[in-house]
Amino acid sequence: MEILTPRLKLxxxxxxxxxxxxxxxxxxxATRW
Structure with missing residues (x-):
């Protein structure tokens, strides 16, 4: 499974x-990158 967001790729x-x-x-x- 792949999750793509503007700041994150998991x-x-x-x-x-x-x-x-x-x-x-x-x-x-709730989360700081």
Whole structure:
């Protein structure tokens, strides 16, 4: 699975990683890059 955003490119096959990404994308201010 590949997730593309303007600031981030992640490739993962683990469901927990996908869930974590959804959480970050849902609340971008909670994470600082």
């Amino acid at each position: 490739r993962t096959a683990r469901a927990e990683d996908v869930d974590a990404m959804h959480a970050v994308l849902s609340a971008p201010r």
